[in-house]
Amino acid sequence: xxxxxxxxxxxxxxxxxxxxxxxxxxxxxxxxxxxxxxxxxxxxxxxxxxxxxxxxxxxxxxxxxxxxxxxxxxxxxxxxxxxxxxxxxxxxxxxxxxxxxxxxxxxxxxxxxxxxxxxxxxxxxxxxxxxxxxxxxxxxxxxxxxxxxxxxxxxxxxxxxxxxxxxxxxxxxxxxxxxxxxxxxxxxxxxxxxxxxxxxxxxxxxxxxxxxxxxxxxxxxxxxxxxxxxxxxxxxxxxxxxxxxxxxxxxxxxxxxxxxxxxxxxxxxxxxxxxxxxxxxxxxxxxxxxxxxxxxxxxxxxxxxxxxxxxxxxxxxxxxxxxxxxxxxxxxxxxxxxxxxxxxxxxxxxxxxx
Amino acid sequence: xxxxxxxxxxxxxxxxxxxxxxxxxxxxxxxxxxxxxxxxxxxxxxxxxxxxxxxxxxxxxxxxxxxxxxxxxxxxxxxxxxxxxxxxxxxxxxxxxxxxxxxxxxxxxxxxxxxxxxxxxxxxxxxx
Numbered sequence: 001x002x003x004x005x006x007x008x009x010x011x012x013x014x015x016x017x018x019x020x021x022x023x024x025x026x027x028x029x030x031x032x033x034x035x036x037x038x039x040x041x042x043x044x045x046x047x048x049x050x051x052x053x054x055x056x057x058x059x060x061x062x063x064x065x066x067x068x069x070x071x072x073x074x075x076x077x078x079x080x081x082x083x084x085x086x087x088x089x090x091x092x093x094x095x096x097x098x099x100x101x102x103x104x105x106x107x108x109x110x111x112x113x114x115x116x117x118x119x120x121x122x123x124x125x126x127x128x129x130x131x132x133x134x135x136x137x138x139x140x141x142x143x144x145x146x147x148x149x150x151x152x153x154x155x156x157x158x159x160x161x162x163x164x165x166x167x168x169x170x171x172x173x174x175x176x177x178x179x180x181x182x183x184x185x186x187x188x189x190x191x192x193x194x195x196x197x198x199x200x201x202x203x204x205x206x207x208x209x210x211x212x213x214x215x216x217x218x219x220x221x222x223x224x225x226x227x228x229x230x231x232x233x234x235x236x237x238x239x240x241x242x243x244x245x246x247x248x249x250x251x252x253x254x255x256x257x258x259x260x261x262x263x264x265x266x267x268x269x270x271x272x273x274x275x276x277x278x279x280x281x282x283x284x285x286x287x288x289x290x291x292x293x294x295x296x297x298x299x300x301x302x303x304x305x306x307x308x309x310x311x312x313x314x315x316x317x318x319x320x321x322x323x324x325x326x327x328x329x330x331x332x333x334x335x336x337x338x339x340x341x342x343x344x345x346x347x348x349x350x351x352x353x354x
Numbered sequence: 355x356x357x358x359x360x361x362x363x364x365x366x367x368x369x370x371x372x373x374x375x376x377x378x379x380x381x382x383x384x385x386x387x388x389x390x391x392x393x394x395x396x397x398x399x400x401x402x403x404x405x406x407x408x409x410x411x412x413x414x415x416x417x418x419x420x421x422x423x424x425x426x427x428x429x430x431x432x433x434x435x436x437x438x439x440x441x442x443x444x445x446x447x448x449x450x451x452x453x454x455x456x457x458x459x460x461x462x463x464x465x466x467x468x469x470x471x472x473x474x475x476x477x478x479x480x481x482x
Contacts, residue, residue, distance in 0.1 A: 021367035025374050079386040083399040084412075091383060098379035099372075106371040126367035133438075134368070155401035159412045167420050170427040177434035185441040244402050249386035253379070324481035327423070331479045335430070335470070339463055342437060346456050350448060 016119070024125045028105055036259040037067035043312050050316040071252065079248040084154030093149035094246065094253035100142040101260035107131030108267045109193050111277045111297040115289075122193070123277075123297070129191040132180060135268065139176075139223060143169045145257070146225075146242050153245035161241030164323065165225060171330040172222035172229075178338035179216040182209050182345040183272045196276030204280075206273040208348065212341040213273045215334050220265040222330065225258065227315040229326060266307035274303055422478055433466055 015022060041056065041063065048055025056063030081090055108131075111123035128134065143166050150162010183205050184190060187198035199205060206213040222229040238244070243254045270276055277300040282292055321329070401408045440447075440459050447455035473479060 017366060017370075021370050025367070025371055029374065029378070075385060075389050076391075077386065078390050078392060078394075080394070080398060082401055083396075084401055094383055095376075095379045098382055099375045102378055103371045103375035106368055125371055126364065128364050128368065153401075154412060155408075156410060156412050156414075157402065163416060163420055167423045170431075171423060174427060174430045174434065177431060178437065181434065181437045181441045184438055185444050188442055188445050190438070190442060239402060239404075248390050249382055249384075253382050256382070327481050328479065331426070332474070336467070339467060342441075343460065343463060346444065346459070349445060350453065350456060 020119075020121055021125055024123075025106075028110075028125065029102060032102070032105065032260055032263055035263055036256055037071070039259050039262065039308060040070070040255075041067050042308075043315075046309070046312050047316050074248055074252040077248040079250060080245075082154055082245050085245065086152040086154070089148045089152035090245075091250070093145050093152060093242075094250045094257070096141065096148065097145035097257035098253045100138050100145065101257035101264065104135055104138045104261075104264045105267065107134050107192050108264070108271055109196055109276060110267075110300050112293060114293055124193060127191070127193060129189065129194075131192040132184065132190045132195075136173075136177065136180070140173065142223075142261070143173075145254075149246070149254070150242040153242075155245050157239045157244045158242050161238045161244070164238075165242055168229065168326060168330070169223055169225075171327060172219040172334065175215050175330065175334040175338040176219035176223065178335070179212040179219065179341060180272065182212040182341045185342070185345050185349065192271050192276075196271055196278060199275040200278060202280045204273065204275045209341055209345050211337055211344060215338040215341065216273065217269060218329075218334055220269060221311075221314070222326075224261045224265050224311075226262065226311060228318045228321050230320060262308065262311055263304070266304050266311070269307055270300065270303045276300065419481060426473065426478070430466070430470075433462075436462070 044066070045055045045063070047053075056066040059065040059069045081087055106125040107128060109122070109124035113120050113122045115121075146169070147162050147166045150158045150160070150165065153159070153162075183195060186203075186205060186208065187195040189195065189198075240246075243251055246254060277296040279296060279299045282295065287295070403409065437459070444455065
């Protein structure tokens with residue numbers, strides 16, 4: 001009995017390490033993986049509806065097992081590393097892409113703190129007070145993945161795609177940083193939890209600072225390399241862009257990272273501008289803690305679904321930018337607008353003392 | 355608002371996440387070594403060129419514009435970091451000092467914008 005107790009204490013110590021971090025990591029990583037698979041499926045289905053086609057409908061009920069078939073196909077393919085490639089960098093690039101995509105979610109809260117027995121569990125993996133800096137730092141590392149992939153492949157299409165993509169990503173990172181500054185001023189903190197709490201009621205940042213919201217959303221589209229900003233992989237001119245020379249699971253890695261980045265970008269937009277997991281004025285309904293918490297977590301999921309649909313919708317509605325248009329939009333429009341947003345938020349704070 | 359210093363325990367989950375992400379990424383990348391075939395040949399290993407023999411190499415010059423963008427990025431992205439500490443404290447500073455808390459940052463942003471306008475005028479943002 002004493003021995004079993006000892007083992008149980010050991011297991012409990014590992015599980016409860018850092019506010020049940022391990023359980024939350026596994027849970028959220030699995031949620032992201034499943035969401036990614038079905039995001040790909042829905043992207044194909046929605047594109048099919050947009051273009052009046054049927055879309056995948058062979059594997060499983062209405063093609064519902066298609067994502068798994070795709071993964072198994074890629075798993076059984078040969079992993080080709082071209083002769084002229086710089087082999088260590090060629091392997092490092094998808095590693096960085098996946099590493100970034102699967103560690104950024106750590107600071108984004110999906111719900112309020114809940115009480116389980118005596119423990120208070122935050123529904124965020126890591127409650128750190130510089131969470132926004134952590135996200136920005138990891139996003140910047142993500143640029144290396146694409147640069148390395150383009151540089152190391154030994155193919156000119158990859159090189160062009162990689163260089164274009166890194167120039168695009170760093171250009172939009174500047175306006176992204178300045179738009180977040182407006183949010184930080186409202187919340188007086190860099191912690192995502194505090195930022196969500198500062199948007200109680202209808203004080204959503206999207207309503208208070210619409211300019212910052214627009215610049216951030218545009219920057220998020222550019223950072224995730226989604227259409228209308230998917231110049232790095234503009235198929236007609238650059239074949240596959242930076243991942244032309246990737247095959248098998250390394251290609252799947254880039255694919256996975258791209259869709260996971262979409263999920264993280266949506267979560268960032270929700271956290272910073274759309275009130276996170278909050279539902280305006282829900283506390284006036286007196287629903288009890290459990291129901292409220294469940295509703296708030298579902299609110300987060302609903303907002304996430306809406307934003308992901310928005311991402312796909314934009315992709316299949318708007319044509320691709322030309323490269324010079326893309327760069328002038330980033331530097332000549334988005335950057336001054338995001339600077340203006342900082343001044344605007346400061347004036348709002350001074351006028352209304354919110 | 356008091357910004358208290360957080361205990362270092364709060365960073366344990368971060369390291370767990372980073373470790374988990376690294377293991378997951380390695381597993382994904384090397385899983386195809388386990389399951390996929392490996393039958394390389396010369397044609398398969400050549401760079402992609404729509405089935406023809408590759409023309410040219412990657413050792414060509416890259417447009418100077420990209421270097422310019424990289425430099426502009428370094429200049430302007432560092433300024434973001436100067437705005438954040440002020441932004442976190444702004445409400446408190448405004449409560450204490452009034453508009454004096456805002457004017458220095460306004461001046462800083464104006465100088466930044468002047469530099470940006472200079473680059474614009476000089477054609478540093480032109481792509482043609």
